[in-house]
Amino acid sequence: MCKRAVEIKEGNIISIVSEEDWPRNSKTGQVVDYGEAVIMPGLIDVHAHLDDPGRTEWEGFPSGTKAAAAGGITTLIDMPLNSDPSTISTETLKLKVDAAEKRIYVDVGFWGGLVPENAYNASALEALLNAGVLGLKSFMCPSGINDFPMTNASHIKEGLSVLARYKRPLLVHAEMEKGSERHVKLEDDTLDTRSYSTYLKTRPPSWEEAAIRELLTVAKDTRTDGPAEGAHLHIVHLSDASSSLDLLMEAKTNGDSITVETCPHYLAFSAEEIPDGDTRFKCAPPIRDAANKEKLWEALMDGHIDMLSSDHSPTVPELKLLDEGNFLKAWGGISSLQFVLPVTWSYGRKYGVTLEQLASWWSERPAKLAGQVSKGAIAIGNHADLVVWEPEAEFELDNDHPVHMKHPSISAYLGRRLSGKVLATISRGNLVYKEGNHAPAACGSPILAT
Ligand SMILES: NC(=O)NC(NC(N)=O)C(=O)[O-]
Ligand SMILES: [Zn+2]
Ligand SMILES: [Zn+2]
Structure with a gap:
C-alpha cells in the first residue's frame, strides 16, 4: 500500500499526491492525517430496500442512510419495492424523490419497477426512465408485496427493448417456482417450521437455475447487433453456486x-x-450449505461473480416472528446495511481478499452498473466519495455497539466479532460520518439519470 493525499475541492477530487511530492505540493486549506488507515472509494450499494415512503416503520431514508454512512457506503440505490407505493410510475417516483428531500445522509438513486402493468406500455416505461430511474427491477417469483407482481420472460423482453434505448440495466430477482420441484408441501401441518432445513427445501437451487435458464432466452437480445443491444441484465443476490453460475x-x-x-x-x-x-437468517433465495458458500467465494475470487450488494431488506421485529421462529411465515430479508464492509473483509480474509478486490466489488463495478461515471474510484474529477477505515481494528457487534439501522435486533450479524472499523465517511467532500457521529444536516443528493 502506498501513502497518498487526496485533495478535495467543492465536492470533487482535484488531485492525488504521493508522499514524495507532499512538501512541494503543500496546499492551503484543512489537512486531515488519517495515519495508517486505508482510504478507499466509498461503497456503492446497488441493492437496498429503504421502504420510504409508506413503510418507514421498517427503515426509512434517515435511519437507512445514517447506517450506510456509518458503514462507509456513500451511494445507495434504493429498490422500487417495500416502500408503499412501489416505484413503478412517474407519480410514484416523485413520491420517492420528495421523501428523500433533505432526509438522506448519502447519495441515493432509484431503480424503477418493471411489472405486468407497465411492461407492455412502452410510453409509461419511457416516462419513468425519463424521470430519472437508473434502470428497472423485476421479479420472476412473487415478491411478497401486493403492488409488485412478478414478470415473465415476455414482460422482460419488452422491458429490455425499452431499456436498450436508454442504455440502462434490468435487475432481476431470479427464482422461478417449479411446482414439481417444491420438496415440501406448505400446507403439510406436520412440517417443523422452526427448522431451517424445512425452509431451505421450499426454495431449492433449481428455482434459481430455472429462472436464469428462462432469462437467458431473452438475454441474447442484448448481444452486439441484437434487438436489445445497449440493454443489460443483472442478476441480483445469486445464492446457487452450481448450475445457475455455470449458465x-x-x-x-x-x-x-x-x-x-x-x-x-x-x-x-x-x-x-x-x-x-x-x-x-431467512432471506430469498436462501442461504445454502457450506459447500455452496465455498463455491461462491471461489467464483467471486475468480471474477465470475461481478460485484456485491447488501440486499438490506428489513421489516419490523414483529414480522420476523422471532418468538415463534416460524421460518415459513416470517418476513424474508437480511438486515445488514451498516456492516457490509467489515463482514466482507472479515469473512474474506481467509480466501486472500485484497483491498483492490473490495474496491472493485463494492465501488467500481456497482458504479458502472448504476451508470455513475463520476463515482466508484478515487480519480481526479470524480466525486469525493471516500471511506477511511482500519482493516485491523476488531470489534464486537454486541448490544453496546452503536447501530443506526432502525431495528438492530433483527440483524443476523449481531453477536459476531468483526474486523474493519470505519473511521470516517466522506460523501461529495462532506464529512458525513466520523467515529460514531453523523453530520448534523442530511446533505446527501438524490441521483436522477439524465
Ligand atoms: N420484498 C423483498 O424485499 N424481498 C427481498 N427479500 C429477500 N431477499 O429475502 C428480495 O430482495 O427479494
Ligand atoms: Zn430479491
Ligand atoms: Zn432485495
Whole structure:
C-alpha cells in the first residue's frame, strides 16, 4: 500500500499526491492525517430496500442512510419495492424523490419497477426512465408485496427493448417456482417450521437455475447487433453456486450483456449453522450449505461473480416472528446495511481478499452498473466519495455497539466479532460520518439519470 493525499475541492477530487511530492505540493486549506488507515472509494450499494415512503416503520431514508454512512457506503440505490407505493410510475417516483428531500445522509438513486402493468406500455416505461430511474427491477417469483407482481420472460423482453434505448440495466430477482420441484408441501401441518432445513427445501437451487435458464432466452437480445443491444441484465443476490453460475458463465462467453451480484450473507453464513427458529437468517433465495458458500467465494475470487450488494431488506421485529421462529411465515430479508464492509473483509480474509478486490466489488463495478461515471474510484474529477477505515481494528457487534439501522435486533450479524472499523465517511467532500457521529444536516443528493 502506498501513502497518498487526496485533495478535495467543492465536492470533487482535484488531485492525488504521493508522499514524495507532499512538501512541494503543500496546499492551503484543512489537512486531515488519517495515519495508517486505508482510504478507499466509498461503497456503492446497488441493492437496498429503504421502504420510504409508506413503510418507514421498517427503515426509512434517515435511519437507512445514517447506517450506510456509518458503514462507509456513500451511494445507495434504493429498490422500487417495500416502500408503499412501489416505484413503478412517474407519480410514484416523485413520491420517492420528495421523501428523500433533505432526509438522506448519502447519495441515493432509484431503480424503477418493471411489472405486468407497465411492461407492455412502452410510453409509461419511457416516462419513468425519463424521470430519472437508473434502470428497472423485476421479479420472476412473487415478491411478497401486493403492488409488485412478478414478470415473465415476455414482460422482460419488452422491458429490455425499452431499456436498450436508454442504455440502462434490468435487475432481476431470479427464482422461478417449479411446482414439481417444491420438496415440501406448505400446507403439510406436520412440517417443523422452526427448522431451517424445512425452509431451505421450499426454495431449492433449481428455482434459481430455472429462472436464469428462462432469462437467458431473452438475454441474447442484448448481444452486439441484437434487438436489445445497449440493454443489460443483472442478476441480483445469486445464492446457487452450481448450475445457475455455470449458465451465467456460458452466457457471458456467448456475448450476452449480463452481470451478477451476491451478498455478504451468502458468503458469511451457511445453512448448517443456522439455529432452529432463528428467522433473522431467512432471506430469498436462501442461504445454502457450506459447500455452496465455498463455491461462491471461489467464483467471486475468480471474477465470475461481478460485484456485491447488501440486499438490506428489513421489516419490523414483529414480522420476523422471532418468538415463534416460524421460518415459513416470517418476513424474508437480511438486515445488514451498516456492516457490509467489515463482514466482507472479515469473512474474506481467509480466501486472500485484497483491498483492490473490495474496491472493485463494492465501488467500481456497482458504479458502472448504476451508470455513475463520476463515482466508484478515487480519480481526479470524480466525486469525493471516500471511506477511511482500519482493516485491523476488531470489534464486537454486541448490544453496546452503536447501530443506526432502525431495528438492530433483527440483524443476523449481531453477536459476531468483526474486523474493519470505519473511521470516517466522506460523501461529495462532506464529512458525513466520523467515529460514531453523523453530520448534523442530511446533505446527501438524490441521483436522477439524465
Ligand atoms: N420484498 C423483498 O424485499 N424481498 C427481498 N427479500 C429477500 N431477499 O429475502 C428480495 O430482495 O427479494
Ligand atoms: Zn430479491
Ligand atoms: Zn432485495
